[in-house]
Amino acid sequence: MYKVLIIEDDPMIGDMISMYLGEEGFEVIRMETGQKGIEAIKQFAPDVILLDLMLPDMDGLELCSQVRTTSRVPIMIVSMKNKVVERVAALGAGADDFMCKPFSMHEMSARVHALIRRSNFYQNASDSARMNPPARQDAKSERAEALLADKNKIILDVQTRSMIVQGQLVETTYSEFEIMKCFVNHPGRVYTREDLLQTVRGFDSYVTDRAIDVHIANLRKKIEDNPKEPRRIRTVWGVGYKFVY
Structure with a gap:
């Protein structure tokens, strides 16, 4: 119950x-x-x-x-x-x-x-990933599929849906993780707010352009050294956002 x-x-x-x-x-x-x-x-x-x-x-x-x-x-x-x-x-x-x-x-x-x-x-x-770790002989290929990482120690584990920043586990919401996955998969690509809306729509009941800005602000607080002067998640004025290493 x-x-x-x-x-x-x-x-x-x-x-x-x-x-x-x-x-x-x-x-x-x-x-x-x-x-x-x-x-x-x-x-x-x-x-x-x-x-x-x-x-x-x-x-x-x-x-x-x-x-x-x-x-x-x-x-x-x-x-x-x-x-x-x-x-x-x-x-x-x-x-x-x-x-x-x-x-x-x-x-x-x-x-x-x-x-x-x-x-x-x-x-x-998450429980399944912890209880059934990949076999050692397949570790390289398994982790290649499970981990999406950049050179500055941001790691997304798609099996457990967790984000590690400089060795520290950082909690994310579902929508934050999905947005971050887009960024890490395609560094340098400019995503419009509509692109990101389509990524998270269906998981946020009232997702709007403004909600995307809130998710971006929260992500900056979690991965940037100085969220007020972001170096990784950058604003492309009049268009949207892009992620850089």
Whole structure:
């Protein structure tokens, strides 16, 4: 039975979601404040979190960022806010999906299932890679397919979907990894925002040009010595971005 943590202070909405997901076979608990939600994450170990942005004790984006520093649990924002800038901010804070109130319970349930499915797929792929390392005699060919590296020690492992920068493991979202894979595969190529949108569309529910800029900004923080003066992910004004060694 999959577990859902709802962090929502509105009792009517919270109870309605809890009842619907409970009837769908989920184990559900609801917390009314951000602090109680943080405590519940440790104790309840949810498979997915439904998070309201407007909580009585803290901002939902702040909570989302805090959770993302220690956990990969999928987070879906459920909020009355529906402006593009707010959805982009949520993605930038580490959310995986965003639904605007009011919404269809059927769609909400489908998205919860999709988030859990995707999370389990990545986890299973990572576990499989750790438990079944390539045979020594095939190591060279296996790693040639699994690793995409540049001369400055940026390594993408497509089996475990992890990025290593100068010997350090760096966490990425799904979309960040896909964008970085395009860059490392084709250094010097200029990608328009539309190119990158097509790369991640289907994984970000509300992906926009602005969301691509947020992903680029986050990647620069993770791989650049000075994100304000990027040397690797460069802006091609009026066009898009390119990656250089």
